[in-house]
Amino acid sequence: MVLQNSHQLSELSQKIINLRKYAENFQAFQSRQNQIEQAVAKTIPLVQSLRAFRQREIxxxxxxxxxxxxxxxxxxxxxxxxxxxxxxxxxxxxxxxxxxxxxxxxxxxxxxxxxxxxxxxxxxxxMPSTNQEFLKVLDKVSAFKPTIQRIRYLELQIQGSNSIPESLEDFEKVDRLIEQLKQCWDRLDADEVPEAVLNFLRIAANEGATLSLLTPEVKDWLTKHDLIDSLRIRLISNPLGSE
The missing domain is CATH 1.10.287 (Helix Hairpins)
Incomplete structure (x- = not known):
């Protein structure tokens, strides 16, 4: 009887040991599974991004x-x-x-x-090449303030889009912001500003305006709005690419 009980006790002890080992292994397997799932979860967005970049051929x-x-x-x-x-x-x-x-x-x-x-x-x-110094100059004119505020808002939105796109929709969202920025920069809408002045300011902000565009009307407007001293004249050799 004692030998039988001893044998049963030994078997029970072994079962307990096996159960403990199983429990430890189960936790280890579960931990390893979590590691693999986390690795996969971190990889999926990158794979989605890669797919979107390839669809855009970039x-x-x-x-x-x-x-x-x-x-x-x-x-x-x-x-x-x-x-x-x-x-x-x-x-x-x-x-x-x-x-x-x-x-x-x-x-x-x-x-x-x-x-x-x-x-x-x-x-x-x-991105369009926006001239920040030029925007500071125009910001002195109330007619330009709404457009300039819109330009700066769009720039902040675009600059804040540092996250890598994960889909074509993410690309399109930033593309729309950039297109809106281009339109604002190209227009520089200001109903109170004469067309000749707008044309002069647009060209001066991009490739640089010639003196022929600085008409008396333009000069008077710039003087009236205290902007004349913000202009700088620069001599460019071979402006037409001639020898």
Whole structure:
């Protein structure tokens, strides 16, 4: 009877040990699953961004080598897991410098850096060349204030769009803001300002106005609004590209 009880006690103890080990392993598996899910969740937006950039045909970088390296690692992890499930919960196997997390982070960082660079270039190329000093001058004229305020608001909106687009809709949103900015800059609407003055100011703000455009009407208007001293005359050689 004593031997039987002892044997039962031994079996019960072993079951308890096995259950504890199972519980520990279960927590470890769950932790590893969370790591993988987090890695996937962080990668999905970058993949979506890459797809949108390719649809707009504005990316030319190749991350095939890094992607192939990650896929090879995933295949190896899967094979080792099939052989021995407990292999995956060993930190020595999963969290070393060449681990799944490390490879995923390398790919994510490389992709994020390339996309950020492409996004900055895209906005720079699309943005109109707004002359901030010129806007300061025009801001002294009440007729221009609404347009200038709109220009500055749009600039802030565009500059604040630092997040990498994840869809064509994100691109289109910024494109619309840039187009509105171009229209505001090109028009510089001011109903109280004569057309000759508007034309002079537009040209002066961009390529630079010639003296022939500084008509008496324009000069009188600039003098009246204390803007005449804000103009600077610059001599340009070969203005028509002649020899």
């Amino acid at each position: 990316v030319n970088f190749d991350l095939t080598q890094k992607a192939d390296s990650l896929l090879e690692l995933i295949a190896n992890v899967e094979a080792r897991f099939q052989e021995d499930p407990e292999w995956i919960i060993d930190n020595q196997n999963f969290n070393n410098k060449n681990s799944f997390n490390s490879k995923v982070n390398q790919l994510q960082n490389a992709l994020r850096e390339q996309l950020s660079h492409a996004w900055r270039l895209y906005r720079t190329e699309k």
